[in-house]
Amino acid sequence: MLKEIICAGFGGQGVLTAGKLLLYAAYKNGKKVTWFPSYGNEMRGGSANCNVVISDERIASPYCDHPDLVMALNGPSLDKFQAAVKPGGQLFVNTSLVDEAKITRTDVEVYKAPVTDLAISLGNERAANICMLGYICKKTGLFTKEEFSASMCEYFENSGKGKFNAANVRAFEAGYDLD
16 A cells, blocks of 8 residues: 655644644554655745655655645645646545635545534634544545544644644544535
């Protein structure tokens, strides 16, 4: 198995953290992983993205030229990365912030989810990334609900980014439960 993923959005939307959560879940499941961030010096509000590669074998490059999956949390990210998704790949789009008319690919699976609106309804707009990860896990089968939720909680407990947070689990499950 080789899965190349790009998580992209505005700085402050948690796209780098989303990539780290995917990386950690894969690592906890015995996979080889890489995480390669890219962001401007302005960080919050500027563009940010990361490449995540998950494999059963050694990974030759941490960079994803033609990813299997792109998570676009904003319009500029869709503009920048939708053409890169390999044919037959998957494009996950945050329809709360992206004009659906800008989705032009017909040779990939497109998944649309209003994750910012969902996160706001949960009381934390900054949880849109985690809502999208729940949706991605459900639609791709990359991780089970239990695998990802447990690794996410462990990551936050061990990373210095805080302790167990039931709100993160609720955000993940809300995204997972989207149709």
